[in-house]
Amino acid sequence: MVQRINLGSQGLEVSKQGLGCMGMSAFYGPPKPQEEMIKLIRTAIESGITYLDTADKYGPHTNEILVGKAIKGIRDKVQVATKFAFFVDEKGNQGIRGDPAYVRAACEGSLKRLDVDCIDLYYQHRVDPKVPIEITVGEMKKLVEEGKVKYLGLSEASSADIRRAHAVHPITAVQLEWSLWSRDVEEDVIPTCRELGIGVVSYSPLGRGFFSGKAIVEEIGDGDFRKLVPRFQGENLEHNKVIYKKLCKIAATKNCTTGQLALAWVQHQGVDVVPIPGTTKLNNFKENISSLDLTLSKVEMNEIENAVAGVKGDRYGDMSMARTWRFATTPPLSS
Incomplete structure (x- = not known):
């Protein structure tokens, strides 16, 4: 079974590796067959994976419904994490909202779709550059109190927004790539989380x-957003493939796959780190979970x-890059 660890310092205990559910419903091509995905999620839970990650944006909404169906009857065996912030209005306009009314409405929607009474870990998916984070987290705090x-x-x-949010209510985890x-998160964000006792x-x-070798241009189909990611395009991709081949050689010496090696590297970053690899195939899941058995020395890490x-x-x-921690921040509370 998978080891359990404390995520953050507020009392949340989760499996050392989680399961990212996004790709089952969105962004990596067409939605996958629901019954197959429910079976996969339940297999993960039976294998000791207790942390399931979703968001209202995935689908939108359909991934939360899928996760809700998968945990029906076994709610007490899992910790469900979902997220809010992205919206699409009646006219098709898209954006990010962190105002109190939206925070509350989004939470109510997620509770209904997941068919649960309480969300274990509720994330602000992206900060709203129009709303001070103290206002957003203040409303999230009320949801905890209720x-x-x-x-x-x-x-x-960003580390600045993390500090401001944590001053309003303890932040249990920060999710980042x-x-x-x-x-680049190692420069400032990770040290801030560790200083404040926040899990990663x-x-x-x-x-x-x-790094699993399963995402090269020839295999990326229509509707897969990776076609728009610079790292998977043209000269960048060709350059990065050379890097992948170097990793293959190291993996061979460890008698593991490149994906297992890459996952093990993340898992060796500290006891406060929980990776959430996503997959839609049982064999890939088994490969991912087996990475927990890999041990890397400092020399091998280097x-x-x-x-x-x-x-x-x-x-x-x-x-999308403009909405990441390096570029997005919330205005001061006094403005």
């Missing part, structure tokens, strides 16, 4: 499938890091 949410989290938030080719949830720990140095291309396109 028993609708147990713990609070932030996703893609942390992998062999997304390491690593999404896309396999580089959106790149060898892996040196092998993947020099990745080319941003991790998002321009518009």
